[in-house]
Amino acid sequence: MIIIGERINGMFKDIGQAVAEKNPKPLQEWAIKQKEGGAHYLDINTGPACEDRVAGMKWMVEVVQEVSDLPLVLDSTNYDAIEASLELCKRPAMINSCPAERPKIERVFPMAVKHNAKVIGLTMNEKGIPKNAENRVALAMELVAAADEFGLPMEDLFIDPLILPVNVAQDHVPEVLEAIRQVKLLADPAPKTVLGLSNVSQKSPDRPLLNRVYLAMGAACGLDAVIADANDDALMETAASTEVLLNLSIYCDSYVKVFRTR
Amino acid sequence: MGLTGLAIFKELPKKNCGECGVPTCLAFAMALAAGKATLETCPYVTEAAKEALGSASAPPIKLVKVGAGDSKVVELGDETVMFRHDKTFYHPTGIAFEVEDTLDEAALTEKIAQINDLEFDRVGLHYTVDMVAIKNASGNADTFAGAVKKVAEASKLALVLMSDDSAAMEKALETVTARKPLIYAATTDNFEAMTALAKKYEAPLAVKGANLDELEDVVNKVVALGHKDLVLDPGSRKTVDVLADLTQLRRMTIKKKFRPFGYPVMAFTTETDPMDEAMQAQVYISKYASMIVLKTVEKQFVMPILSWRQNIYTDPQKPIQVESKIYEVGAVNENSPVYITTNFSLSYYSVEGEVEASKIPSYIIPIDTDGTSVLTAWAAGKFGGDKIAEVMKSLGIEQKVSHRNVVIPGYVAVIAAKLKEDSGWNVMVGPREAAGISPFARANFS
Numbered sequence: 042m043i044i045i046g047e048r049i050n051g052m053f054k055d056i057g058q059a060v061a062e063k064n065p066k067p068l069q070e071w072a073i074k075q076k077e078g079g080a081h082y083l084d085i086n087t088g089p090a091c092e093d094r095v096a097g098m099k100w101m102v103e104v105v106q107e108v109s110d111l112p113l114v115l116d117s118t119n120y121d122a123i124e125a126s127l128e129l130c131k132r133p134a135m136i137n138s139c140p141a142e143r144p145k146i147e148r149v150f151p152m153a154v155k156h157n158a159k160v161i162g163l164t165m166n167e168k169g170i171p172k173n174a175e176n177r178v179a180l181a182m183e184l185v186a187a188a189d190e191f192g193l194p195m196e197d198l199f200i201d202p203l204i205l206p207v208n209v210a211q212d213h214v215p216e217v218l219e220a221i222r223q224v225k226l227l228a229d230p231a232p233k234t235v236l237g238l239s240n241v242s243q244k245s246p247d248r249p250l251l252n253r254v255y256l257a258m259g260a261a262c263g264l265d266a267v268i269a270d271a272n273d274d275a276l277m278e279t280a281a282s283t284e285v286l287l288n289l290s291i292y293c294d295s296y297v298k299v300f301r302t303r
Numbered sequence: 304m305g306l307t308g309l310a311i312f313k314e315l316p317k318k319n320c321g322e323c324g325v326p327t328c329l330a331f332a333m334a335l336a337a338g339k340a341t342l343e344t345c346p347y348v349t350e351a352a353k354e355a356l357g358s359a360s361a362p363p364i365k366l367v368k369v370g371a372g373d374s375k376v377v378e379l380g381d382e383t384v385m386f387r388h389d390k391t392f393y394h395p396t397g398i399a400f401e402v403e404d405t406l407d408e409a410a411l412t413e414k415i416a417q418i419n420d421l422e423f424d425r426v427g428l429h430y431t432v433d434m435v436a437i438k439n440a441s442g443n444a445d446t447f448a449g450a451v452k453k454v455a456e457a458s459k460l461a462l463v464l465m466s467d468d469s470a471a472m473e474k475a476l477e478t479v480t481a482r483k484p485l486i487y488a489a490t491t492d493n494f495e496a497m498t499a500l501a502k503k504y505e506a507p508l509a510v511k512g513a514n515l516d517e518l519e520d521v522v523n524k525v526v527a528l529g530h531k532d533l534v535l536d537p538g539s540r541k542t543v544d545v546l547a548d549l550t551q552l553r554r555m556t557i558k559k560k561f562r563p564f565g566y567p568v569m570a571f572t573t574e575t576d577p578m579d580e581a582m583q584a585q586v587y588i589s590k591y592a593s594m595i596v597l598k599t600v601e602k603q604f605v606m607p608i609l610s611w612r613q614n615i616y617t618d619p620q621k622p623i624q625v626e627s628k629i630y631e632v633g634a635v636n637e638n639s640p641v642y643i644t645t646n647f648s649l650s651y652y653s654v655e656g657e658v659e660a661s662k663i664p665s666y667i668i669p670i671d672t673d674g675t676s677v678l679t680a681w682a683a684g685k686f687g688g689d690k691i692a693e694v695m696k697s698l699g700i701e702q703k704v705s706h707r708n709v710v711i712p713g714y715v716a717v718i719a720a721k722l723k724e725d726s727g728w729n730v731m732v733g734p735r736e737a738a739g740i741s742p743f744a745r746a747n748f749s
Contacts, residue, residue, distance in 0.1 A: 182333050185309050226336065228309035229558075 042256070042280040043082065043266035045114050045135075046075030047239060049105065051088015051097075060091055065104035072109040079280075079301035080271035082135060083109065085126075086116035094122040102126045114161075114268070120148050127156040135159040137268075138201060141166045141180040150191035159197040160188075161235055164220065170203050172212070174219035177202045181224045185232055199235040199266055200224045206243035207251060214241065214255070218262045225263035234259075235266040253279040260287060277301060306356065308336040310560075314352035315345065322346055355562075363556045365566050367507050367532050369397065369434065369594075370461030371483035377433045377461045379534060379593040380567030385557060391618040394567075396587070397594035398608070399434035399463055404450035405441045411450060415457040417600045423609060427626040430609040432460065436487070436596050437475070439466035448474040455479045463487055463509075463596070469496035476504050485509055488536055494521050498528045509569060511536040515548060522563045533566040534594065540573045542583050546590055553591040567593030577604040584608045589615055622674030623648040629698050630655065633664030637705040640665045640748045642733070642740075643691055644712060645672040645680050653737040661744035666703065670694050677712045688721025688730075695726055713739070 048071045051057040059067040072083055083105060087097040098117060105113065106129070113130055115123045116137040123136055138161040139149040153160045162184035164170070164177040171177050181200045188198045202220035205213045217236070225231045241255045242248035253276045256267055260283035269276060281300035284290040293299060312332035323344040325331040334340035342348055342356060366381035377397045384390045400418050402411065415435070423430040435454050439447040447466060455462060455478065462484035466472045472486060483504070488511035489497035501508035510525055510533050512518025518537055525533065537548035552568050555561035570592040574580040577599040587595050588611055599605070617623065624646045632655060633639075644654045646669040658665045670691055672680035680686035695701070695709065707728045711719060713735035723730045734743050 179330060179333055182308050182312075182329055186312060186329055189309060189313075223337075226307060228307045229560075231307075 042260060042264070042283055043235075044078075044080050044271050044277070044280060045082040045084050045235070045266060045268040046071075046078070046080035046111075046271040047084050047237075047268050048075055048270070048272070049083055049101070050086040050116070051091055052086070053088075057088045057090050060087055060097055060101065063100065065107070068101060068104050069108040072105045072111070075271040076109060076111055078271035078274075079277045080111060082114050083111050084114040084116050084137065084268055087122070094119040095125050098122040098126045099129060102129045106131055120145075120152070123149075124152055127152065127158060130156070130158075133157045133159065135161060135199070137161045138163050139184070141183040146184070146187045146191075150187055150193055153197070154192050159199060160193060161199045161201050162187075162232075164200065164202045170205070170213075172216065174202075174216045174223060177216070177220040178223045178227070181220070181232070182227055185227045188232070189228075195228050195230050195232050198232040200232050201235045201237065204236050204238070204241045204255070206245065207241055208243070208245045218258055221259060221262040221264050231263075233265040234263060235268065236264060238267040238269040249273050249275055252276055256280060257283055306336055308332045311335045311356060314348070314355050316347040316349070318347055320347070361565075363560060363565055364553075365531065365533075366394075367534055367567050367593075369463070369483070369485045369507050369534075372481035374455075374459055374482045375433060375461045377594070382553070382591070382593075383557065385553060387615065388619055391620065392616050394593065395612050395616040396592050397433040397461075398605075398612070399436045399594060399596045400432065400600055401436045401438055401465075401596050401598050402450070402454060403438045403440040404443075404447045406450070408453075411453055412457065414600065415454055418460070419458055421600065421602065421605050423602075423606055425606075425610065428613060430606070430613060432605065432609070434461045434463055434485075434594070436463035436465055439464075439468065439471050439475075442468070442471075444468065444471035444474045447471045448478055451475040451484075452478040455482060461485070467493060469493055469500060472497065473500055476500060476506070480504055483507065485534060487511075489521060489525055491517060491521055494525055495528070498525050498530050501530050501532070502528075507532040507534060509534045509536055510566075511538055513538045515551060519563045522566075526563075535564065535566050535568045536571075537568065540571060542574075542586055545570050546586055549587065549591040569594045569596065571596045572598060577601060580604065581608055585611050588612050624671075624674035625651045625669050627669055627671035627694065627698075629700060629703065630667045630669070631664075632658045632667060633662075635664045635666060635703075637703070639663075639704060640708065640710060640744065641700060641704060642667045642710045643695075644669050645675060645677050645686060646670060647672065647674045647676045647680075650676050654740065657737040657740035658744070661741040663744045663748050665744070665748075666700065668695065668698060668700060678714055681715045681718070686715060686718070688718040688723070689725050691718070691722050692725035692728075695728070710743075 049068055051060050055067045085101050087094050091097040112132040114135040114137050115126050117123050136153055136158050139145050140163040164180040202217045204217050207214050221234045224234055238252050242251035256279055278297050281297040285292045285296045315328040317328050319327045323331050325334055364380045364382050367379045368376055370376040378394050379397055402414055421432045435458055437451050437454055462482055464475050464484050465487040483506050486501050486506050486508045488509040490511050510521050512521050539545045539548045552564045556565045570587040572580045572583045574583050580599055581604045584595055625648050627646050644650050651669045672685040708731055709728045710731045710733040713733050716732040719730040
């Protein structure tokens with residue numbers, strides 16, 4: 042299970058303020074702390090308050106890379122900001138994200154191939170997020186076909202079937218699991234799958250419980266990656282245990298420690 | 304594993320006409336992958352696409368048989384994995400020996416006798432070899448046919464006929480029609496004539512290319528002529544190149560469903576020193592060769608090759624067992640101690656190693672527990688005192704020793720009373736771990 046640390050995001054007050062003031066300290070602290078938690082990637086998002094997204098994201102990428110060698114996930118709807126930041130990334134990055142809409146696919150996929158970057162593809166289009174698994178998978182198929190068309194290696198495409206909060210969109214939650222199952226059958230080699238895990242528990246009590254249980258359910262369906270809180274110890278232990286229970290990592294007594302230090 | 308949506312989509316016409324009842328070809332591909340539609344509803348799909356999609360459900364590597372009638376029948380191919388630990392390898396590498404038709408009568412008779420003699424019994428297993436490959440080194444058709452006839456009369460092994468000359472091949476084939484020998488080989492230059500022979504005599508055909516690209520080309524031409532019982536020779540002869548080619552061929556068939564390479568593969572040893580040749584053969588057996596052609600027929604070099612083949616083609620999911628009989632460690636006599644364990648090879652060899660290290664000659668009796676370990680067998684009711692007593696009696700251990708002491712594993716001390724009652728022997732509870740056998744033996748049997 043690939044863990045993408047979610048914390049360096051302008052939506053969080055400390056990061057938003059740091060981006061506004063060009064203060065690298067909070068970003069760098071979170072970069073180090075998330076790696077210690079066991080994150081494999083770091084999500085980077087300027088947040089909505091940032092005036093100049095291009096300059097903002099470039100600055101974020103540079104200050105984070107000063108203290109961390111983890112690959113970055115460039116999280117923005119502004120593709121100019123992503124493209125400018127890709128130039129600065131020292132390791133192959135991930136683009137977060139591209140919906141199944143032709144103009145956006147044509148913008149994102151060539152850029153990803155050029156920079157050897159991975160792409161998170163969302164199973165949504167102009168009409169919004171489909172309700173059932175079948176329509177999510179149909180949109181995933183568009184993204185899979187696009188990867189083939191533009192020459193993006195299938196294992197570099199991360200399909201995100203878009204999880205919604207269980208308290209308001211409960212019927213979507215099992216549909217997403219089914220979508221993950223079917224996405225893994227679309228191509229050989231199969232595309233990867235990813236979820237913005239924390240969404241499932243928005244505004245619910247005991248969020249960590251919902252997050253980690255859903256992670257385990259997703260893993261059993263073929264979930265490869267999550268954007269989540271890398272400093273939630275119970276969540277990381279859950280991720281580690283799914284790896285041994287699904288025979289993805291060879292078992293040893295210290296499997297949790299191995300997962301976090303790999 | 305069914306077809307993936309993307310694989311189907313690539314074969315579709317991409318017209319998005321909707322005549323299949325689904326708005327786009329992409330959606331139709333999804334419906335096909337989900338088994339909700341049939342390909343027939345698309346009026347524009349090509350024959351090539353139908354073939355590709357139809358064959359996708361076929362196994363990645365075709366099963367090809369060499370030999371028929373009263374000869375040995377060797378099954379090649381039909382493998383599904385790159386690594387044996389993923390599942391298992393199914394069809395052990397066919398072992399063939401090259402015999403040249405230039406040998407005089409006496410030498411040929413001698414060589415065939417040697418090959419026929421290559422049978423071995425080892426650790427309860429019987430090893431045999433599979434094929435004789437007669438090579439048209441003379442370049443003469445009559446000499447070749449004569450040699451093939453002699454080999455066929457003298458040996459029941461499957462045959463491989465090696466000649467580039469289709470006329471010589473036909474002459475030889477006529478003498479062994481019923482045996483369905485492997486015809487070696489169709490090449491760029493002679494594939495039409497060779498394929499015609501293979502079809503006429505319904506025999507498997509080896510296809511040889513100078514490299515993988517040429518191999519693919521010749522295979523496609525042979526298949527187009529309507530023959531599909533093929534064995535591939537990628538043409539490489541240096542160990543490192545053969546290893547690369549064998550890996551590539553296996554990978555492309557299993558991972559990419561690449562049809563032209565979906566056949567068993569053969570390899571030839573080229574090392575002149577038999578020791579080097581055996582090592583070369585060992586590489587090819589380990590790495591996907593469905594058959595190998597050897598030159599040496601000497602027992603001491605063939606035996607390790609066959610042991611290795613046996614080992615590699617063992618199913619890793621089935622526990623390996625030793626034969627349940629009385630084993631003697633060292634120079635035993637009537638006073639030697641008797642140890643009991645199970646026939647799970649890991650248990651048995653752990654005990655044997657430690658008994659040997661104790662330097663006290665001993666008997667070991669592995670009880671047949673279907674290859675399960677001591678505690679597993681005991682939990683499953685396969686290692687009780689009554690059963691052990693029965694086995695000791697049937698194997699006749701009481702005739703071998705004058706004492707009546709038997710040692711059982713420490714973890715199953717609980718069966719001691721029952722074993723004593725049923726066997727009449729004095730039961731000694733040994734150490735829990737085999738590692739404790741040495742001190743235990745020194746304390747009790749020195």
